[in-house]
Amino acid sequence: xxxxxxxxxxxxxxxxxxxxxxxxxxxxxxxxxxxxxxxxxxxxxxxxxxxxxxxxxxxxxxxxxxxxxxxxxxxxxxxxxxxxxxxxxxxxxxxxxxxxxxxxxxxxxxxxxxxxxxxxxxxxxxxxxxxxxxxxxxxxxxxxxxxxxxxxxxxxxxxxxxxxxxxxxxxxxxxxxxxxxxxxxxxxxxxxxxxxxxxxxxxxxxxxxxxxxxxxxxxxxxxxxxxxxxxxxxxxxxxxxxxxxxx
Amino acid sequence: xxxxxxxxxxxxxxxxxxxxxxxxxxxxxxxxxxxxxxxxxxxxxxxxxxxxxxxxxxxxxxxxxxxxxxxxxxxxxxxxxxxxxxxxxxxxxxxxxxxxxxxxxxxxxxxxxxxxxxxxxxxxxxxxxxxxxxxxxxxxxxxxxxxxxxxxxxxxxxxxxxxxxxxxxxxxxxxxxxxxxxxxxxxxxxxxxxxxxxxxxxxxxxxxxxxxxxxxxxxxxxxxxxxxxxxxxxxxxxxxxxxxxxxxxxxxxxxxxxxxxxxxxxxxxxxxxxxxxxxxxxxxxxxxxxxx
Numbered sequence: 001x002x003x004x005x006x007x008x009x010x011x012x013x014x015x016x017x018x019x020x021x022x023x024x025x026x027x028x029x030x031x032x033x034x035x036x037x038x039x040x041x042x043x044x045x046x047x048x049x050x051x052x053x054x055x056x057x058x059x060x061x062x063x064x065x066x067x068x069x070x071x072x073x074x075x076x077x078x079x080x081x082x083x084x085x086x087x088x089x090x091x092x093x094x095x096x097x098x099x100x101x102x103x104x105x106x107x108x109x110x111x112x113x114x115x116x117x118x119x120x121x122x123x124x125x126x127x128x129x130x131x132x133x134x135x136x137x138x139x140x141x142x143x144x145x146x147x148x149x150x151x152x153x154x155x156x157x158x159x160x161x162x163x164x165x166x167x168x169x170x171x172x173x174x175x176x177x178x179x180x181x182x183x184x185x186x187x188x189x190x191x192x193x194x195x196x197x198x199x200x201x202x203x204x205x206x207x208x209x210x211x212x213x214x215x216x217x218x219x220x221x222x223x224x225x226x227x228x229x230x231x232x233x234x235x236x237x238x239x240x241x242x243x244x245x246x247x
Numbered sequence: 248x249x250x251x252x253x254x255x256x257x258x259x260x261x262x263x264x265x266x267x268x269x270x271x272x273x274x275x276x277x278x279x280x281x282x283x284x285x286x287x288x289x290x291x292x293x294x295x296x297x298x299x300x301x302x303x304x305x306x307x308x309x310x311x312x313x314x315x316x317x318x319x320x321x322x323x324x325x326x327x328x329x330x331x332x333x334x335x336x337x338x339x340x341x342x343x344x345x346x347x348x349x350x351x352x353x354x355x356x357x358x359x360x361x362x363x364x365x366x367x368x369x370x371x372x373x374x375x376x377x378x379x380x381x382x383x384x385x386x387x388x389x390x391x392x393x394x395x396x397x398x399x400x401x402x403x404x405x406x407x408x409x410x411x412x413x414x415x416x417x418x419x420x421x422x423x424x425x426x427x428x429x430x431x432x433x434x435x436x437x438x439x440x441x442x443x444x445x446x447x448x449x450x451x452x453x454x455x456x457x458x459x460x461x462x463x464x465x466x467x468x469x470x471x472x473x474x475x476x477x478x479x480x481x482x483x484x485x486x487x488x489x490x491x492x493x494x495x496x497x498x499x500x501x502x503x504x505x506x507x508x509x510x511x512x513x514x515x516x517x518x519x520x521x522x523x524x525x526x527x528x529x530x531x532x533x534x535x536x537x538x539x
Contacts (some may be wrong), residue, residue, distance in 0.1 A: 031407060
């Protein structure tokens with residue numbers, strides 16, 4: 001082989017390897033059995049207050065109007081379906097959105113936290129993404145940290161009078177990035193590196209998942225903006241019905 | 248399967264498409280087409296040969312095995328769990344081995360990447376048994392870390408097998424009824440039940456939107472794909488809201504007062520199954536003691 005040919009083989013091998021990784025590692029769920037038991041309990045306890053707040057807010061909504069049960073269940077199903085959809089990606093392989101940013105902007109962060117647990121449970125049972133013992137850790141990163149930060153960024157941008165679509169983009173993309181950072185941190189705390197400790201290990205986990213997660217976060221932002229543009233142009237009454245306020 | 252008049256009524260709107268989509272032969276192509284593993288796992292759970300086992304027993308069996316696999320933390324035990332559960336799924340559950348391995352591939356990618364990060368260390372100077380020089384730093388590892396990472400990957404794979412035992416043999420509605428029996432608030436179980444049904448309504452609707460967009464070259468290139476994705480996802484929300492209004496009206500018309508009651512098939516607990524489970528668990532514990 002000439003030098004040029006060897007280079008070509010190497011580049012295509014790298015591309016193929018990336019292609020193998022991208023389709024399945026799309027969503028950053030921590031797999032069943034990967035965390036030590038103490039960590040599982042710890043993250044479960046950390047997520048609990050948010051879940052209780054979400055549960056009570058749901059309970060109030062249902063007492064106010066019995067019929068909102070189907071609306072809430074439909075919102076949960078919507079988040080599940082959005083997070084399981086194949087999204088267009090540049091490499092041609094399929095990846096998945098987290099859907100937490102869109103969910104938080106549409107339905108509010110506390111509702112998304114409790115719906116998130118249900119969605120994560122079904123993802124574990126129906127898709128084998130995540131697991132039962134790691135439900136607490138995944139809930140904390142995807143159903144609590146992600147949505148609350150997304151919503152915070154969205155509100156902050158509104159206060160600062162940033163263009164609406166830019167704020168939607170920032171909320172979705174940064175929420176997704178934060179989910180990925182929190183997951184890496186959870187893994188790092190569970191398995192600190194010998195040399196660098198927790199921070200060294202966090203850098204490793206961030207590095208391992210970065211090639212798939214960084215493009216995905218940007219893509220998630222772009223797609224969330226695309227969805228919001230369509231909703232704003234064609235479905236204003238529906239937006240009001242789910243509690244999305246006009247900015 | 249649980250069915251009463253109310254669930255049949257919900258079924259009319261297309262919720263029952265779960266069963267129709269997977270049994271009309273078009274299911275397989277559909278799954279690949281839309282990239283949803285949801286239908287395949289649900290399909291396997293409904294068709295499983297272990298479907299007539301008591302659901303509560305299956306929950307105890309898989310959670311118990313999961314706990315033993317995690318607590319034992321020995322490669323031998325993990326390997327035994329992986330092998331025995333794969334055999335059980337194949338022989339009793341009737342899942343083809345190739346399909347089972349295909350389902351394990353997704354978690355495996357995560358586990359291998361995670362295992363790699365656990366096994367390797369980043370350092371400025373070469374350290375450990377092996378060092379891979381990269382621009383600016385060294386990637387190093389030694390025997391102990393590598394062995395620990397392998398054990399971790401095996402342990403997690405055993406745990407995933409135990410979870411699959413539940414996922415591939417127990418339908419979601421049976422699982423929700425087990426959760427209801429252990430006193431989870433009825434608001435939550437009810438929400439889970441409805442969400443589970445609505446997932447398939449929306450997947451079905453999305454599948455049709457996807458095909459409609461594909462017929463109009465909507466997934467031609469990246470830019471068009473983003474536009475089409477935005478359009479279908481937004482439309483999905485609108486359809487979802489309209490459907491949810493229809494369902495709540497239909498349920499209210501039939502006297503829904505905040506409790507969904509379902510008839511359930513009686514699935515008795517068999518002595519042989521309990522005995523088998525106890526033998527399995529004892530063997531695992533014995534292996535743990537032997538491994539030291």
